[in-house]
Amino acid sequence: MSTPYAKLPAWADYGLIPLINLFVAFVVAGFVVLLVGENPLRAAVILVEGAFGKGTGIAFTLFYATTFIFTGLSVAVAAHCGLFNIGTEGQAYIAGLGIAIVCLSFDSTLPWWLTFPLAIVAAAVVGALWALIPAYLQAKRGSHIVITTIMFNFIAASIMVYLLVGPLKPAASQAPQTRNFLAGAELPKLNWIIELFGAKIRSAPLNISFLLALAMAFLVWLLIWRTKLGYEMRTYGHSPKAARYAGISETRIIITAMMISGALAGMMALNPVMGDQHNVAIDFVSGAGFVGIAVALMGRLHPVGIVLAAILFGMLYQGGAELAFEMPAISRDMIVIIQGLVILFAGALEHMFRPYIQALFASFSPRSVGMEAVKGKGV
Amino acid sequence: MDVFNAIVQTLDSTIRLSVPLLLACLAGLYSERAGIFDIGLEGKMLVGAFAGAAAASVFHSAFLGLGMAILISVAFAMIHGFASITHRGNQIVSGVAINFIAAGSTIILGQAWFQQGGRTPALQPGERFEAITLPGADAVRDVPIVGPIYAELLSGHSILVYLAFAMVPFTWWVLFRTRFGLRLRAVGENPAAVDTAGISVAWLRYRALICTGILTGIAGAYLSMVQNGGFVKDMTAGKGYIALAALIFAKWKPVNAMFACLLFGFLDALSIRLQGSPLPIIGKVPVQFMQALPYILTVILLAGFIGKAIPPRAGGVPYVKER
Numbered sequence: 001m002s003t004p005y006a007k008l009p010a011w012a013d014y015g016l017i018p019l020i021n022l023f024v025a026f027v028v029a030g031f032v033v034l035l036v037g038e039n040p041l042r043a044a045v046i047l048v049e050g051a052f053g054k055g056t057g058i059a060f061t062l063f064y065a066t067t068f069i070f071t072g073l074s075v076a077v078a079a080h081c082g083l084f085n086i087g088t089e090g091q092a093y094i095a096g097l098g099i100a101i102v103c104l105s106f107d108s109t110l111p112w113w114l115t116f117p118l119a120i121v122a123a124a125v126v127g128a129l130w131a132l133i134p135a136y137l138q139a140k141r142g143s144h145i146v147i148t149t150i151m152f153n154f155i156a157a158s159i160m161v162y163l164l165v166g167p168l169k170p171a172a173s174q175a176p177q178t179r180n181f182l183a184g185a186e187l188p189k190l191n192w193i194i195e196l197f198g199a200k201i202r203s204a205p206l207n208i209s210f211l212l213a214l215a216m217a218f219l220v221w222l223l224i225w226r227t228k229l230g231y232e233m234r235t236y237g238h239s240p241k242a243a244r245y246a247g248i249s250e251t252r253i254i255i256t257a258m259m260i261s262g263a264l265a266g267m268m269a270l271n272p273v274m275g276d277q278h279n280v281a282i283d284f285v286s287g288a289g290f291v292g293i294a295v296a297l298m299g300r301l302h303p304v305g306i307v308l309a310a311i312l313f314g315m316l317y318q319g320g321a322e323l324a325f326e327m328p329a330i331s332r333d334m335i336v337i338i339q340g341l342v343i344l345f346a347g348a349l350e351h352m353f354r355p356y357i358q359a360l361f362a363s364f365s366p367r368s369v370g371m372e373a374v375k376g377k378g379v
Numbered sequence: 380m381d382v383f384n385a386i387v388q389t390l391d392s393t394i395r396l397s398v399p400l401l402l403a404c405l406a407g408l409y410s411e412r413a414g415i416f417d418i419g420l421e422g423k424m425l426v427g428a429f430a431g432a433a434a435a436s437v438f439h440s441a442f443l444g445l446g447m448a449i450l451i452s453v454a455f456a457m458i459h460g461f462a463s464i465t466h467r468g469n470q471i472v473s474g475v476a477i478n479f480i481a482a483g484s485t486i487i488l489g490q491a492w493f494q495q496g497g498r499t500p501a502l503q504p505g506e507r508f509e510a511i512t513l514p515g516a517d518a519v520r521d522v523p524i525v526g527p528i529y530a531e532l533l534s535g536h537s538i539l540v541y542l543a544f545a546m547v548p549f550t551w552w553v554l555f556r557t558r559f560g561l562r563l564r565a566v567g568e569n570p571a572a573v574d575t576a577g578i579s580v581a582w583l584r585y586r587a588l589i590c591t592g593i594l595t596g597i598a599g600a601y602l603s604m605v606q607n608g609g610f611v612k613d614m615t616a617g618k619g620y621i622a623l624a625a626l627i628f629a630k631w632k633p634v635n636a637m638f639a640c641l642l643f644g645f646l647d648a649l650s651i652r653l654q655g656s657p658l659p660i661i662g663k664v665p666v667q668f669m670q671a672l673p674y675i676l677t678v679i680l681l682a683g684f685i686g687k688a689i690p691p692r693a694g695g696v697p698y699v700k701e702r
Contacts, residue, residue, distance in 0.1 A: 032484060036491040084471050086418075133678075143681035144690070146418070146471050147627060150620055151674040151681075158671035166665075293475060333486040333497075340479025344458070348468035348476055 008358060014300055018346060020353050022298065025341035032337055036329045043323060043330060050322025051315035055199025057322070059191050059206040063276070065307075065314030066206075069213040070268035071292025072299060072306040073220050074261045079301050080224055081257035082237035087134060087149025088265040089289025090156035091127040095266030097160065098126035099273050100168060100178050100280040107185035115185050119270060120212070127266020128259040130156060135258030139251040145258075153289075164282050177281035187275045207275030209267075216264060217303040223260070233257050265289065287336075294339050297347040313339070387527050389648050394536065395606065397644025398543045399424065399598045399615075403622035404629070404636045405550050406594035410456075412554065412631060413587030414567035414693040418474030419459055420595055421619025422481030427452035427599020429485040432499040432610035433492065435506040444506065444604055445539075449596035455481065456592030457585070464584050467697035478619075486612045497612035499603070508537040508605050537605045539597060544637070546594070551633040563587050567691035570698040580698045595619075624677035631691065643673045 008017075030040035051061045071088045078085035085091075102122045106115050134148035164176045173179070187207040195201055224230040236243040236253045244250060272284050291313055298312070299305025320335045345352075403420045410417040430451035435444025455477055462473040486497040493499055516534035519526045554560035562583055566573045570580045602618075603610045625643055629635035650669030 032487065036487060084469075086471070086475070137678070137682050141681070141683045143678075143683070146416075147623065148678055148681055150418075151624065151678045154617060154620065154674045155671050155678075158667040158674075162665050162667040290475070290479070293472070297472065329487075329491050331487065331490060333483045336479050336483030337487060338483075340476045340481075340483060343472060343479060344462065344476035348462035348470075348473035349466050350468065352466050 008354070008361060012357065012361065014302070014305070017350070017354065017357065018298060018300060018305075020357075021345040021350060022342065024353075025338065025345040028341050028345075029334070029338045032334070033330065038327050038329055043327060046323050046326050047316070047319035049319075051319035055191075055194050055197075055201040056204050057318055058199065059194055059201050059204030060318040060321075061311065061314040062190075062210055063204060063206040063271070063314070064317040065310040066210040066213045066271045066275075067268050067288045068291050068295045068310035068313045069217060069307055070264055070271070071289050072295030072310050073216055073292075073303065074264035074268070074289075075292045075296035076299070076301040076303075076306055077220060077224070077233075077264060078257055078261040079296060080230070080237050081233040081253060082240065083135075083138070083254065083257060083261075084146050085131070085149055085258065085261045085265075086146055086293070087131065087152050087289075088261070088268075088292045089285055089287070090149070090153035091130045091262045091265035092268045092289050093153075093160055093283075093285045094130045094156040095123040095127040095269040096273055096280040096284060097163065098122035098266065099269055103181045103185035103274065104178060107182040110184050112184060112186060112188065116187060116208070116270075116274070119185070119274060120267060123266040123269050124263035125266070127269075128263040131258045131262025131265070132255065135255045138258075139254040157283075161282060164280065168280070175281070178279045181274070181278045185274055186278055187270075205272075205276035207271070209271040209275050212267065212270070214307070216267065217307050220264070221303040229256065265292075268292075291339060294343045294346070297350075298342060383524070384527065385652075387531050389645075389652050391532050392648040392651065393641060393645040394532070394540065395644075396647045397640040398540050399601050399606070399618050400622045400625055400640040400643055401543050401637060402546065402594050402598035402601065403619055404625045404640050405546055405633065406591040406598065407623055407626045408550065408554075408629075408631060408633060408636060409563070409587045409590040409594070411626065411694055412567045412691055413563050413584050414570060414691055414696065414698075415459070415463060415584055415588060416470040416474065416695045417459065417591060418471055418623070419455070419477035419481075419619075420591075420622055421615050421617070422474075422478035423452045423455045423592060423595035424599040424602065424619050425478075425481040425485055425613070425615045426455055427596040428603035428614055429489060429499070429599070429610045431596075431600035432502060432603035433489070435604055436500045436502055436609070439503070439506055441506055441508050441604060445508075445597065445600045448600035448604075449593050452596030452599060453589055453592030456588040456595070460585050460588045463697065464581050464588075467699065470695055470697075482613065485610070489610060489612065499610040502604060502608045506604075507608055508539055508600075510535045510537055511541070537601075539601045539605055542597065543601070547633050547637045554633065559586075564691075567693055570693050574698070574700065584698075598622075621673050624673055627690075628677055628680055630689070646672050 033040040033043050051057050071092065074088045074091070075085055099119045099122055102119045103115060106118065130152060134145050134152055137143040137148055138145040164178070168178045169176060170179045187209060190206045190208060190210055191201040191204055224234065232243065232248045232253055235246065236248060236250070240250065243253065268288060269285070273280055277284060295306055295309040295313055298309035316335050316338060320332050323334070324331050403424055407417050407420050427448040431444040431448030434447035435441055459473050459477055462468040463470040489497045489499060513534035516530045520530040554564060562573060562578055566580055566583045573583065574580050602614055607614065621643055622640070625636060625639040628639040646669055650666055653664070
């Protein structure tokens with residue numbers, strides 16, 4: 001079968017097309033704002049000002065971005081192996097259990113710089129184990145990973161609700177959450193970095209897990225493009241048949257990729273739990289796992305793209321909060337629409353504008369789309 | 380007699396709770412049999428529920444509400460088709476996108492139009508689908524055993540309930556006894572063969588998605604106009620995903636789908652009825668366990684421990700014509 005699409009220069013493929021898709025998503029979102037009876041341009045200005053106008057806004061934007069870097073990387077690692085991990089949400093949620101166990105056990109005895117590594121390991125292990133079962137079923141039994149991970153999201157939610165209204169809840173409390181952690185499980189804030197640039201910050205939850213997220217983005221890049229395992233994963237993602245022919249173990253590669261994906265998803269929980277809330281509460285993930293899908297698609301599965309896309313979504317979350325304050329008709333659910341539109345245009349419809357852009361490139365410079373040979377023959 | 384009444388009531392709520400699942404499950408059956416995975420059942424139900432309740436309360440007509448629910452739901456199905464058939468995008472990604480757009484837009488538009496925190500106004504009597512009393516139901520109510528079964532269990536549901544169950548044999552007939560059904564199933568197994576026979580794969584898949592949209596629209600209308608007197612945000616609450624689970628559980632067959640949905644509806648009814656009161660032998664079962672049971676059962680089924688669920692062969696693969 002022929003490949004449906006010809007080549008474009010890399011900058012168009014990785015820069016121009018995502019930007020066009022993003023632009024269209026925002027234009028459609030603008031129509032929704034119009035439908036609600038507000039001015040989309042004013043909404044956009046409020047949104048950007050809310051996210052980057054003040055130091056506090058920037059800190060909040062980066063705090064949200066931290067969460068989305070983790071979930072975006074999680075989705076991307078699985079996607080490089082041809083697996084759609086829709087279970088990032090559940091893996092992050094259940095990882096809260098691992099963090100809760102570590103924090104509740106050690107927060108009174110250990111300092112944060114000892115609790116933090118333990119919590120990282122606990123979150124990663126629990127997240128990875130929650131991804132292991134769907135991965136095993138996919139590898140050994142051929143059960144579709146999309147369906148099993150969706151089911152595991154719901155199962156994780158049930159388990160967490162059961163634990164948070166029962167065993168993990170302090171007897172005296174009514175709220176469905178663990179007791180608040182002590183200082184030994186509170187992550188240090190990073191707001192001073194932004195204050196270095198002269199901005200004032202009142203209180204924002206930006207914390208050290210932002211650095212962990214950036215480190216993970218680098219490690220994912222290293223894994224995918226600079227190691228044998230990453231090469232095998234990409235091979236399997238491109239063509240399972242070729243991978244099998246090359247002697248790559250299907251079971252091993254699926255399970256490894258999914259467990260790495262689950263571990264990254266699990267680490268996401270560190271940011272809100274230890275960095276902000278200082279307890280594990282019901283629904284603390286609140287859709288961040290699904291945002292990860294949008295982030296990974298926007299970032300074209302590359303860590304650099306994912307970090308940028310995560311900051312974009314962080315901006316939407318923080319700016320969206322300001323927007324809801326300024327324009328009561330537009331609540332934070334507007335972000336959910338934008339998120340859906342981004343997934344639609346950057347994911348499902350990513351090739352919609354490609355033929356037109358190709359035609360455009362071909363008319364200016366045939367060489368850039370590999371048409372030189374055809375022309376050469378005519379001479 | 381108390382036990383008997385309790386059983387009849389539980390079965391009655393089983394029927395009520397399984398209707399939206401059944402409609403959504405049959406909706407998924409059409410698209411998945413045609414080779415289009417549809418994660419977006421949830422979102423299409425949600426927009427159907429919103430459009431139905433909104434139109435019914437504005438136009439004061441239950442049937443206009445139902446019509447609008449179907450229209451909007453089909454429109455969303457067409458977005459899915461445009462992305463996954465015309466542009467050969469990833470069907471799962473497209474479905475996820477539809478769920479988000481539905482979840483966000485129903486709340487935003489609901490708040491902008493009705494200013495009740497994302498709800499639609501409570502529907503008045505003429506704007507909902509009322510319960511239908513079957514002939515003679517009141518007369519036989521006092522007859523032991525048969526009376527309550529007829530009067531409580533079979534009679535007293537809205538027209539959409541009877542429609543949902545009538546859709547089961549109808550869907551079976553369409554899929555297995557008509558030319559359209561044969562082609563629809565063929566396009567889900569081997570689209571190239573259908574293409575060779577000179578039939579448009581894309582148009583066939585679009586028609587399958589129209590069927591899906593109609594049924595999810597009715598499912599949504601049932602939620603907001605029968606089960607509840609108006610739209611509440613996120614009122615589908617994962618029912619689309621349970622329907623998807625039921626579809627796999629039913630191994631993509633209409634009659635099995637009905638039994639799977641009744642089973643999942645029964646689990647739901649049971650967990651509401653028990654509310655944490657202890658069961659004989661097993662002891663107290665947490666509500667959360669009962670709620671998770673459909674998902675757990677589906678995973679076990681998918682793992683191949685209860686028979687094997689084999690999806691349509693071309694499911695999830697966009698069709699590219701050789702050129």
